[in-house]
Amino acid sequence: MIRVLFASSEMSPFARTGGLGDVVGALPAALSALGAEVSVVLPLYRSIDRQKFVLAPFGGTRRAPVAGRSMSFSLQKASLGPVSVYFVDRPEYFHRENYYGTTDSDYPDNAERFIFFSRAVLALASLLEPRPQVIHCHDWQSALVPVYSAMDREYKVRFKDSATVLTLHNLGYQGIFPRVEMQTAGLGPSLFTPAGLEFWGQMNFLKGGIVFADALTTVSRKYAEEIQTPELGFGLDGVIRVCREKLTGILNGVDYARWDPLSDPFLLSTYGPGNLAGKAACKRALQRELKLEVDPKIPLVGMVSRLVEQKGIDLVTQHLSRLMSLKMQLAVLGLGAERYHERLRAFAAKHPGRFACHIGYQERLSHLIEAGSDFFLMPSRYEPCGLNQIYSLRYGTLPIVRATGGLEDTVIDLRDNPRRGNGFKFSAYTAEALRETVKLALSTYRKGGKTWDRLIANAFKADFGWETSARGYLEVYREAYRRKTGKELSA
Numbered sequence: 405m406i407r408v409l410f411a412s413s414e415m416s417p418f419a420r421t422g423g424l425g426d427v428v429g430a431l432p433a434a435l436s437a438l439g440a441e442v443s444v445v446l447p448l449y450r451s452i453d454r455q456k457f458v459l460a461p462f463g464g465t466r467r468a469p470v471a472g473r474s475m476s477f478s479l480q481k482a483s484l485g486p487v488s489v490y491f492v493d494r495p496e497y498f499h500r501e502n503y504y505g506t507t508d509s510d511y512p513d514n515a516e517r518f519i520f521f522s523r524a525v526l527a528l529a530s531l532l533e534p535r536p537q538v539i540h541c542h543d544w545q546s547a548l549v550p551v552y553s554a555m556d557r558e559y560k561v562r563f564k565d566s567a568t569v570l571t572l573h574n575l576g577y578q579g580i581f582p583r584v585e586m587q588t589a590g591l592g593p594s595l596f597t598p599a600g601l602e603f604w605g606q607m608n609f610l611k612g613g614i615v616f617a618d619a620l621t622t623v624s625r626k627y628a629e630e631i632q633t634p635e636l637g638f639g640l641d642g643v644i645r646v647c648r649e650k651l652t653g654i655l656n657g658v659d660y661a662r663w664d665p666l667s668d669p670f671l672l673s674t675y676g677p678g679n680l681a682g683k684a685a686c687k688r689a690l691q692r693e694l695k696l697e698v699d700p701k702i703p704l705v706g707m708v709s710r711l712v713e714q715k716g717i718d719l720v721t722q723h724l725s726r727l728m729s730l731k732m733q734l735a736v737l738g739l740g741a742e743r744y745h746e747r748l749r750a751f752a753a754k755h756p757g758r759f760a761c762h763i764g765y766q767e768r769l770s771h772l773i774e775a776g777s778d779f780f781l782m783p784s785r786y787e788p789c790g791l792n793q794i795y796s797l798r799y800g801t802l803p804i805v806r807a808t809g810g811l812e813d814t815v816i817d818l819r820d821n822p823r824r825g826n827g828f829k830f831s832a833y834t835a836e837a838l839r840e841t842v843k844l845a846l847s848t849y850r851k852g853g854k855t856w857d858r859l860i861a862n863a864f865k866a867d868f869g870w871e872t873s874a875r876g877y878l879e880v881y882r883e884a885y886r887r888k889t890g891k892e893l894s895a
C-alpha cells in the first residue's frame with residue numbers, strides 16, 4: 405500500500421476557490437479506492453467550520469523555523485471518508501477574511517505564510533509513522549516542500565525515503581517574491597541562482613519546486629506541451645524543458661457524485677440522457693431565477709468563471725453588443741477583476757431579459773447554470789485543464805471553448821469529427837473567432853435534428869471519472885520513488 409501525503413492550500417469541501425480545491429477534494433479518495441493510503445494537509449483558515457467537520461487536536465504544540473525564529477503551531481485532524489485531513493493552525497497567518505488576499509491585492513506576507521506552511525508540512529510528515537513515501541504538492545503554495553526535502557541538511561536525511569511530486573495547476577501563479585524572502589525561508593545564497601530559485605532577480609517558489617521535485621505533473625497532456633513553449637510557459641518554459649523527462653500530463657477527473665444531473669440536489673428537476681424534459685424544466689427555472697425571458701426556444705449560453713484574463717472574459721466583454729446581436733441569452737456567474745464586474749453589470753442593466761450576470765461565488769447557481777443552459781462558454785486564453793467543460797458534457801450542455809490546454813483535450817468539435825463531436829472549438833484568440841463559433845453553435849441548435857441529437861448523446865457519454873487519472877498518478881508516484889530512492893514501491 406502506497407502512503408501519500410498531499411500538501412495543498414485548498415481542498416473541497418473545506419476551502420475552495422476553484423479547480424485546485426475540486427481536485428484535492430476528489431483525487432485522494434480515488435487513490436484510496438485503488439488501495440493507496442492518503443492523507444492531506446492544509447492551512448486551517450478561519451472559514452473552516454471546526455464543529456461541522458469534527459476537527460480534533462492532533463499532537464501537541466509544534467514548531468517551524470521561519471525568518472530565523474521558531475514559530476509555534478498546532479495541528480487538528482479530521483476524516484473525510486478514508487482520507488485523513490490535517491490542518492495547520494496558526495491564527496496569525498490563516499485566520500483572515502480570505503485565503504490569499506483581497507480582490508485588490510495579495511496579502512503582503514504571503515511569502516512568509518507559505519514558507520511557514522511548507523515547513524509545517526514537513527513537520528507533520530516527520531510525525532507520521534510510518535512516514536509517507538510520497539509527498540504530493542500542489543502549486544506554488546507548497547512548492548518549497550521539494551526544495552527543503554532535497555536541500556535542507558536535516559530534512560535530506562529524514563526524508564531520504566520519501567519522494568516529492570509537484571502538480572502544476574496553473575503557471576500563471578508562481579509565488580514570486582523579493583530576494584529577501586530567501587532569508588525568511590532559511591535558504592542560502594547558493595540556491596539563489598538561475599539553476600535554483602532565482603528568477604529575474606527575485607525568488608520564485610514554483611521554480612524551486614520544478615527544479616527539485618522528483619516528479620512533475622500537470623493537469624492535461626496538451627498543457628504539458630504548452631508550458632514548454634515561450635507563449636504559455638510564463639517565463640518558466642526553459643526550466644520545464646530541462647525537466648521534461650520528469651513531467652507527465654494527467655487530465656483531471658470529475659467528481660460525478662457532486663456533478664451529475666441525475667442526482668444533483670441543487671436541481672428542481674433531475675434529468676439524464678433518457679429524460680430531457682427535466683433539462684427543459686431546469687432551463688425554465690434558470691430563466692426565471694435570473695429574470696431572463698422565459699422562452700424554451702431561445703438558446704441559452706452559460707458561463708461560470710473566475711473573471712480574470714486567463715478565462716478569456718475580455719473576448720466576451722470587448723464586443724458584447726456584437727456578440728449579443730446573435731439571437732441568444734447569456735448568463736454569467738463570476739467573480740474577479742472589478743473592471744469586468746462593472747462592464748457586465750452595466751450591460752445587464754441595459755439588456756434585461758437577454759443578458760444576466762451574477763457577480764459572486766455561488767455553488768448552487770453554478771449547478772443551475774450547468775443544468776439550465778444549452779451551451780457553456782469557456783473562451784480561455786489558456787486553460788491547464790478546466791472542469792466546467794467536463795461538467796457541462798455530463799449535463800448535456802454543449803461546451804463552446806477555445807482550443808487550448810485541457811479544453812483541447814476534452815472537447816471534440818463537431819466540424820473535426822461529425823460522428824464523435826460533443827461541442828465547438830475555436831483557435832484564434834479573437835472576439836471575431838468566438839462570435840463565429842457561437843453563431844455556428846446557435847444555428848446547429850436551431851436546425852436540431854440528428855446532428856443535434858448526436859451531439860447531445862456524445863456529450864452525455866463522455867466519461868472523465870477519477871479512476872483513470874488516479875491510476876496515472878500511482879504510476880508517477882512509483883517512478884518518483886524509484887528516482888529518489890533507487891528502490892521499487894511495493895504495490
Ligand code: ADP
Nearest residue numbers: 422423709710738764765766767770790791792
Ligand atoms: P480554475 O480553477 O482555473 O478557476 P476550473 O475550471 O478548473 O478553473 O475550476 C473552476 C471551479 O470553480 C469549477 O468547479 C467552477 O464551477 C467553480 N467556480 C468558478 N467560479 C465560480 C463562481 N463564481 N461561483 C461558483 N463556482 C465557481
Ligand code: GLC
Nearest residue numbers: 423424573623787788789790
Ligand atoms: C487551475 C487551472 C484549471 C484547472 C485547475 C485544477 O486553477 O486554471 O484549468 O482545472 O487548476 O487543476
